[in-house]
Amino acid sequence: MKKIIIFIILLISSLFFVGCGNQSSVATSVSVVGSTSVAPLAEYESENFLRVNKEIEIAVQSVGSSAGIKAAMDGTADIGMSSRNLKEEEKEGMKEFVIALDGIAVIVHPTNKIKNITKDQLLAIFQGKIRNWKELGGKDAPIVVISREEGSGTRGAFEEISGLEIEKNDKKYTTLYSRAIITDGNGSVKQNVALKENGIGYISVGSVDDSVKEISIDGIYPTDESIKDGKYLISRPFIMLTKGDPSPEAQIYLDYILSAEGQQIVREHFYITVN
Amino acid sequence: MKKKTDKIAELVFVASAVVCILALLLIMIFIFYKGSPSIMRTGVFNFLFGQEWQPRAEVFGILPMITSSILVTIGAILIGAPVGVLTATFIVYLAPRKLGNLLKTATDVLASIPSVIYGFFGLMIIIPLIDQLFAGGAGGNSMLAAIIILSIMILPTVVSISESSMREVDINYRDASLALGATKITTIFKVMIPAAFSGIMSAVILGVGRALGEAMAVILVSGNAPFLPNSILAPVRTMSANIALEMGYASGFHQDALFGTGVILFIFIFIINLVFYFVKNKGGVKN
Amino acid sequence: MSTKLKDGILGFLVYFSSFLTISSLVAILGYIVWNGFGALSFNFFMELLPSIATTLLVIIVSILFAVPIGICAAIYLHEYAKNKRVVEVVNFAIDSLAGIPSILYGLFGLVFFVITMKLNWSILSGSLTLAIMILPVIIRVTQESLKMVPDSFREGSLALGASKVTTLFKIIIPAAIRGIITAVILSIGRIVGETAAVFLTVGTVDKVPEGVMSSGRTLSVHLYLLVKEAIGPDAFQEAFGTATLLIIIILIIVLLTQLLFRGRNN
Numbered sequence: 001m002k003k004i005i006i007f008i009i010l011l012i013s014s015l016f017f018v019g020c021g022n023q024s025s026v027a028t029s030v031s032v033v034g035s036t037s038v039a040p041l042a043e044y045e046s047e048n049f050l051r052v053n054k055e056i057e058i059a060v061q062s063v064g065s066s067a068g069i070k071a072a073m074d075g076t077a078d079i080g081m082s083s084r085n086l087k088e089e090e091k092e093g094m095k096e097f098v099i100a101l102d103g104i105a106v107i108v109h110p111t112n113k114i115k116n117i118t119k120d121q122l123l124a125i126f127q128g129k130i131r132n133w134k135e136l137g138g139k140d141a142p143i144v145v146i147s148r149e150e151g152s153g154t155r156g157a158f159e160e161i162s163g164l165e166i167e168k169n170d171k172k173y174t175t176l177y178s179r180a181i182i183t184d185g186n187g188s189v190k191q192n193v194a195l196k197e198n199g200i201g202y203i204s205v206g207s208v209d210d211s212v213k214e215i216s217i218d219g220i221y222p223t224d225e226s227i228k229d230g231k232y233l234i235s236r237p238f239i240m241l242t243k244g245d246p247s248p249e250a251q252i253y254l255d256y257i258l259s260a261e262g263q264q265i266v267r268e269h270f271y272i273t274v275n
Numbered sequence: 276m277k278k279k280t281d282k283i284a285e286l287v288f289v290a291s292a293v294v295c296i297l298a299l300l301l302i303m304i305f306i307f308y309k310g311s312p313s314i315m316r317t318g319v320f321n322f323l324f325g326q327e328w329q330p331r332a333e334v335f336g337i338l339p340m341i342t343s344s345i346l347v348t349i350g351a352i353l354i355g356a357p358v359g360v361l362t363a364t365f366i367v368y369l370a371p372r373k374l375g376n377l378l379k380t381a382t383d384v385l386a387s388i389p390s391v392i393y394g395f396f397g398l399m400i401i402i403p404l405i406d407q408l409f410a411g412g413a414g415g416n417s418m419l420a421a422i423i424i425l426s427i428m429i430l431p432t433v434v435s436i437s438e439s440s441m442r443e444v445d446i447n448y449r450d451a452s453l454a455l456g457a458t459k460i461t462t463i464f465k466v467m468i469p470a471a472f473s474g475i476m477s478a479v480i481l482g483v484g485r486a487l488g489e490a491m492a493v494i495l496v497s498g499n500a501p502f503l504p505n506s507i508l509a510p511v512r513t514m515s516a517n518i519a520l521e522m523g524y525a526s527g528f529h530q531d532a533l534f535g536t537g538v539i540l541f542i543f544i545f546i547i548n549l550v551f552y553f554v555k556n557k558g559g560v561k562n
Numbered sequence: 563m564s565t566k567l568k569d570g571i572l573g574f575l576v577y578f579s580s581f582l583t584i585s586s587l588v589a590i591l592g593y594i595v596w597n598g599f600g601a602l603s604f605n606f607f608m609e610l611l612p613s614i615a616t617t618l619l620v621i622i623v624s625i626l627f628a629v630p631i632g633i634c635a636a637i638y639l640h641e642y643a644k645n646k647r648v649v650e651v652v653n654f655a656i657d658s659l660a661g662i663p664s665i666l667y668g669l670f671g672l673v674f675f676v677i678t679m680k681l682n683w684s685i686l687s688g689s690l691t692l693a694i695m696i697l698p699v700i701i702r703v704t705q706e707s708l709k710m711v712p713d714s715f716r717e718g719s720l721a722l723g724a725s726k727v728t729t730l731f732k733i734i735i736p737a738a739i740r741g742i743i744t745a746v747i748l749s750i751g752r753i754v755g756e757t758a759a760v761f762l763t764v765g766t767v768d769k770v771p772e773g774v775m776s777s778g779r780t781l782s783v784h785l786y787l788l789v790k791e792a793i794g795p796d797a798f799q800e801a802f803g804t805a806t807l808l809i810i811i812i813l814i815i816v817l818l819t820q821l822l823f824r825g826r827n828n
Contacts, residue, residue, distance in 0.1 A: 036523065036791055043768065059767045061683060061777055062787070066526030076682060142413040149499070150330040151524030171332035181416045181510050182499035184520050187792025188398070195403050198412045207792065284727040288642055291634030295701070296655045298694045302662065302670045309673050361579035369576060378580060380820060381587045387812045388590065389755035389782045392805050395789055396590050427586045434583065460569040481661070488663020491757045491786065515665045519758055522669075537669050541662075548661045552654055 030249050033061040034068015034081030035153055036185060037204055038238045041100060042081060044265050045257050052256070056249045065153045069094075072241050078250045082239045083153030097240045099257045101272035103205040103222030104158050104234040107190070107212040109197045114138050116216045119233075123163050125200060128177030133198065145180040146192050146201035154186070157236035158202050202234070206270045227272050238271065306541055310534035322535060328501035328517075330525070335532040337539065339503045343418065343511035344487055344543070346504065347497070350422035351429055351486040356479045358426070359433025360468075363478075366434070367441045368463050379438070386431030394495030397424040402496055410508050416498030418511045424492050429482035436481060440474020441467065473554055480551040484544060490515035514540045594805045601803025610804065615770045616685065616778030620760070621753050623689035623774055624696060625746060631693075632700030633742060637730065639701070640708040660698035667695050668762035676763055683765030683777040691763045692756065696749035703748060707741020708734065744822050751815045754808065757782045781808055 039062030046058035072080025148155035194211035226232035325336015406415030498510020671691030765777035
């Protein structure tokens with residue numbers, strides 16, 4: 001019995017040592033917490049950052065914009081990530097760095113013949129007023145609307161710009177079609193559209209691939225130029241934020257992302273550079 | 276000396292048992308503490324019977340989620356419970372030993388498959404199937420998809436608990452019935468299954484709990500529209516899915532309202548636990 | 563309706579249901595493994611190293627917390643408990659804990675361990691949450707195996723003058739060890755498959771954890787994020803591969819428990 005107890009004590013204490021070992025390295029580790037949309041880019045950046053700077057370790061935590069902003073405000077995270085603009089009450093004492101822009105592409109199934117819709121049609125589709133592809137010149141089939149969950153930065157930007165979001169008595173309501181499919185994440189919107197011949201959804205441009213087809217809005221596709229010069233409206237900023245000035249380590253990481261090399265990575269992954 | 280170590284040991288054992296009670300209390304307290312303010316602020320009636328879920332406008336009504344949870348659970352039980360109980364019947368009374376063991380292993384494996392895998396399978400296979408067969412291209416992410424996935428997920432619970440309660444039925448019942456000239460099948464359905472009834476009920480109740488609480492698999496297949504469903508092919512959002520879906524991005528009052536949903540879910544689960552406890556103890560079925 | 567017809571229908575339903583059970587398992591496993599087996603390679607395994615390490619660490623820490631408490635609680639219920647009221651309350655608490663869905667464990671872990679106790683998203687937060695979640699399994703299975711230890715063992719030992727504690731640790735626990743190991747393996751299965759409670763408490767950092775205070779991403783959470791975010795061009799291939807790996811782990815766990823059970827029956 002004694003042996004067992006000694007064994008357990010040893011095991012537990014060894015764990016604490018592991019814990020302590022961790023404490024010392026925390027000093028050079030930068031925690032980056034927030035938006036699931038920004039997280040992939042932050043990961044790509046940190047992979048490359050690791051090559052130029054081996055002393056600083058970047059830990060990317062994708063838990064959502066709001067959680068990220070909160071973590072940065074209360075100091076749990078060195079850097080917060082947000083894929084939506086900060087609310088007034090979230091701005092106080094925070095320093096914001098826009099690291100990239102993200103276009104939001106409207107996608108349909110690759111076999112869909114529709115190539116372009118107007119902004120009004122887009123709104124009508126997502127409000128459930130146009131429910132058949134026939135009305136848009138396509139085949140006679142129901143339109144399957146796929147949207148994101150409440151609170152998602154992508155949805156927020158999409159609804160604000162497309163006009164889905166309306167204001168009544170100082171409160172913002174969504175007018176999204178009540179039978180729209182709601183799913184959580186770029187990947188699962190993409191997969192749902194890829195699996196449904198009649199589907200339509202919207203995802204970050206960086207996530208578009210061959211399994212779905214991008215369509216243009218009023219003849220304009222989301223590209224580097226069209227987003228930068230404001231012709232393509234549906235985009236949002238990728239923001240990194242810190243409470244007050246960033247720590248020296250966090251500053252080095254942020255500088256890297258905003259450097260030419262860091263912005264090259266932004267471009268490689270089809271996000272839009274900032275300068 | 277001996278007495279002393281005995282006393283200390285007993286204390287440790289009692290303390291461990293008390294940890295279970297404390298853990299339960301702690302979970303209750305913290306979920307209620309985080310969740311009830313949002314319910315109070317919305318108003319209990321508005322929260323429970325409101326039909327609109329508009330987080331940006333801070334309008335929180337979870338009637339659609341409650342209704343969907345109940346409907347999806349009933350659907351899953353209607354399919355999963357009979358299939359599970361009949362499978363258990365097969366294992367206990369009809370299958371050759373090897374085949375029975377194989378089936379038991381199969382249900383064990385089903386029980387431990389991560390729920391994300393169920394959801395992934397549903398997304399890739401069940402949804403397109405429903406879309407083609409029933410929905411006519413109108414989607415497929417639906418109450419039906421959630422029901423199918425959940426009925427598979429509750430099978431192991433129903434099978435294993437029904438099985439063990441059937442095994443506890445006195446074998447003499449069977450022999451007596453057979454001696455009276457009843458057929459094997461009649462004996463099973465008229466004598467053996469009724470004798471194991473309370474155990475089977477416990478199995479079904481546990482299945483209800485499992486179906487009601489499942490979130491990750493449901494999110495991927497149910498379509499998650501926060502509205503009262505008008506058909507079995509409509510997208511629905513259950514209470515558990517509501518929490519898991521929006522928790523990542525929610526903040527402030529919105530987050531509190533998700534905890535509020537948690538409170539209501541907890542109350543549902545707690546009632547089911549009470550019923551389970553009652554049925555189990557009444558029937559004298561060993562755990 | 564004639565008895566023969568009724569028997570026929572009922573018999574058919576029994577066979578049909580069993581067929582459904584087996585075929586749903588075959589369909590799920592077959593589909594995942596068929597699509598995912600090709601993705602398995604040494605490189606793939608190395609890419610998943612952070613998730614594998616996190617999963618292992620979460621398992622170890624959760625088990626370290628839950629097993630001693632679980633065994634002690636089971637011993638209390640089986641060997642000591644005299645007060646019927648107390649036993650009833652403890653039993654009720656255990657059954658309730660078993661019935662709480664993992665999303666609620668996740669919410670609790672998030673408010674209590676991550677925020678209130680300031681443990682942050684970490685292996686420790688997650689393991690403490692999971693430890694509570696697996697307690698019921700450990701207690702119940704241990705209790706079952708304690709029941710199987712013949713009373714004569716106890717009486718014999720006590721009659722020889724051994725104290726109750728000595729009897730427990732020298733005679734009863736060793737006799738019940740197989741059941742306890744089974745409980746541990748079952749709990750490992752539950753932890754490996756858990757997603758909701760884990761991603762709200764352990765977080766999603768895709769790095770080999772440095773200790774219990776690090777965040778991490780378990781295999782199941784990794785799979786969830788792959789499906790949800792589809793990061794990178796081969797995300798779905800990777801998802802199938804990860805799912806296949808999870809299924810292999812699960813199969814090993816189930817086979818291990820079966821071996822232990824069979825060993826006991828012989």
